[in-house]
Amino acid sequence: MAGTQFACGVCDEKSDAFHFGAFSCNACAAFFRRIVSSNQTPKVQCSGNCDLTNHILRRMCPSCRYDKCLKIGMKPSAVQSKRAKSDEVPESILEELKQSYEHLRELRRHTFKNETSKLTFFEEMDEVVSIDINLILDTMMKKFTKLAPMTDDQHRCLITNFLVLFIIADQCFRSIDSDYTILANGNYVDVRNTDQHYQSTSGVVDENRVARTSMFLAPYWRLGRGMMFRRFTELRIDLNEFMLFLGLIYWDFGLPDQTDECIEICLGMRTRIFEELKNYEQKKCRNDGFPLRIGEIMLLLQMVQKYSTVMQEYKTIAIMESPPGLQICGVCGETADAVHFGAHSCRACAAFFRRKVASGKPIQVSRCAGNCRLENQLLRRLCASCRYDKCIKIGMKTSAVLSRLIVKSEPSSSEFSPWMGENLLDQMKAAYERLENARSEVFNLETRVPKTANYKELNEMCNIDISLIKQHYSIFFQSITPTDDDQRGFLENHFIVPYVLLDGAFKSQDGDLDFFLMPNGDYVDIRNLDNFYQNPEEKDDSIAEGVTVLMKPYWMLNQRVLRKNVKEVKLDLSEYLFVSALIFWDFGIPNQSDECIKVCKQMRSRIFEELTNYEKSIIKTDDHSLRVGEIVIVLQAVQKALGIMHECNDISMIYNLYGRECPLIKRTELNEFK
Known part of the structure; x- marks a missing residue:
């Protein structure tokens, strides 16, 4: 443990x-x-x-x-x-990994002997994955352990973290340009028809159980394709990039039970991999675009970390007996995949509403009483007038459609996309300065004498600070994001907790890792959490001691995963602001619309462009791409810290912490079900 x-x-x-x-x-x-x-x-x-x-x-x-x-x-x-490790590492890690991956492919061909590809069922998929894990251990894992010798227990630590992530990434790489999820034996899963996937091959079919299982788990399949599989296809990841990407996943740091020596080795291997990636992209791109390409590949690390969290949720849902709440399309009663134009609806009704608004033509009123039945895929097509009226009635906004049309047709319009022609960094600095000024005024920073804080003071401060962040910083990002209010709200809710984690690490990077600095100038002494969790009104000191035993491992893990990484990277203010922008314009978020995803990708590209230019101006050498990669990897550390927050949430539900839960936990719960 x-x-x-x-x-x-x-x-x-x-x-x-x-x-x-x-x-x-x-x-x-x-x-x-x-x-x-x-x-x-x-x-x-x-x-x-x-x-x-x-x-x-x-x-x-x-x-x-x-x-x-x-x-x-x-x-x-x-x-x-x-x-002896420096003498044993080969000149090209890329070539070593390619040879091992080709060996794995040969073993798969020999083992599965699959000449034709076919649709697979969940029982067959389980069997294929079980066999494939042994093949991976005999090939790729042996290669990784030889490339960076360390103790067996530390290799087990890395392999445990890597194995599932490798299987996911490998499926993504195999499935580029395919509408299906391609398995190791060449067969495939049709994510669009999960009912068929969950049929039993034994011949005994429980239709209700199949429908129930598919209803619960299909959203996770779709989220996985939208988050990881689609991104691999968009980036057109080639074999060399994929091999180096796997190296970055394997030689990870900040893992439970990972020693300092192991972390040092992993950081050294990541540096070598990044150098090989930079050299490869320089030859491939043949222009100054290679830092952007490297940044895009590095961002996949964040996607992998997010998808790992999705897999944990998938596992939890698969075990649960009670069904989660499902959103229903307010127009036709089918399952709603997201909020479209201001209301929960299915993709078909959202597309219908978009077409009608975009055409600018009035809806012809059919010969009906205005109350036609629309409750399935067939009936909703019979009366456009009633269907459109129902869209308006449930809250879908024509303005949300029009704003997107204007952005597409007039990309240079400062009214709807002010970010197109201005420097984002200067705008972010101005917004952050407003936040810092507000903090100074509210917390009396000019006259305040820093002191150690307890959990009650941290909770109170955190609630105030979140309000300040929303009023002065996240509102800036919302104001320049050309999408509807609901989607901007989703982005803000998803942004707050990761940003607070990043902000705490940034403010603490120049000090002792044992002290967590708060926005109001006070601090938490991690070495003395007993005092932090003490409540003077309680006579029983064992309560604070018990909470400390439960929560200290998570404080220490956060310290190693995020704060130590930020301290080593040494972000300056501009780099910190760029990372915060990448957190806000995220994608692969539940209930995020396709239009919002497209906007976020555009904004992230703009951030990468400015970040690359900024590092060029600072470093003045070709090695600015290395710095860009180091900064982007901070996103992965933030995502890991968010995973730790979810574990804390689980602990708080199992054990009575007597009101000592982290105040951010409530924010994570809000984000889950907003």
Whole structure:
């Protein structure tokens, strides 16, 4: 379990991690590394049973200390492999991964022997995935472990994080240009007809169960295609890019139970991969467009992290017995996939409404009483007049259609798209300055003396700060996003929590990682969470101690996943603002319309263009693309921190935290069901 404390097997001090094959403290791990690296075994000058049980006694006898290291399972080979790692990494990681991937393809062809592609069912899919996992472990996983030697437990940590993500990414890569999800054996899943996918191959068919399962899980299939599969097709990811992308997924950091040594190795491998990606894109693009291409590929890391969260939700829904609430089209009663033009509707009724408004022609009133039945796919087509009236009645707005038509027909119009001809960075700086001025006034920052905060003060401050963010910063992004009010609202709700996480990491990047700085100038001392969770009105101190035991692992994981990453990247103000803009104009969000997705992609392209130009002006070398990649990877760290927030939400539902839940949890719940 992440966050569980163990004693060092050598000196009984607190063990922070697994070093060289055993739990030990940093000091004993460093001692073991020095002895092994020197190739000199300590001389025996005692009876062989010296007391090593504290940080003073452990220094008295190197011989007994080294023997104890070996006795608890520390392996000299683990140190040797790390010392020799720079000599063992091949010149081209790309070529090594391509050879391994080709080997995997050959094994798949030999194992599945599938000559024709056909529609597959869920039972067959489970069997294929189970077989394929073994093939992946025998090929790609062996290659990854050889490219960067480390301890077995750390390889298991990376493989556990990587395996499912690889299967997803591999399906996306195979399915480029296909309307289907292509499996490892060549068969496919028709996402448009999940009823058929969930039929049993045993011949026993429970139609109600199939319909129920499909109803629950089909939205996750569609969300996956919209989030990941479509993006692979749009970017036209080639084999070389895909291989390097897999390397970035495997050598991840900030994982539970990952040691500092493993993180250091992963960061080094990511740097090498990025260099190879940069060199490849320079040759491929043959112009200055390669930083933009690199940025787009890096953004796929965020997509993978988001899709991983979707998979967790999918798993939860698959286990649940009670059905989740479904949205129904207000016009015809079919399932509504999103909010269109201001109301929940299906795609067909949304397209009908768009066509009628765009034509500018009045609806011809048919010979009816004005109350025609529209409750299925057939009846809704029989009376355009009643169907249009029903669209208006449920709240669909003609202005939402017209605003999009104007944006498409007049892209240079400053009235509807003011961002087209102006510098976004300057506008973001002005909006952020307004936010900071508001914070200074509300929190009295000029005269306030910083102090440690408790959970009540954090909750109160957080609620006030979220209101300030909405009033002074996110409203700027909404004002220049040419889509309807509902979609802008979805973007803002999706933006607030990730932005608060990013903002806290940005403000804390120049200080000690053990202190979490708050917008009002106060701070949380992560080393002393017992005091943070104390409530003077409670007589029972064990409540705060119990909450600390539950929540401290999540504080520490957030520290490693996000705040440490931001501290290492060292974002300046402009880069921080660019990242916040990429968070706002996100896509693959539940209830997000196709039109909104298109706008967000346009805005993200504009942000990338300005970010690239900004880094060019700062760095003045061809290596500005490396900096762009480092900044974009921060998005992945933010997405991971958001996943930690969801885990905290689960904990708060299982255990009674006595009002000590993180105030952002309520925001995540609101975003889930808004």
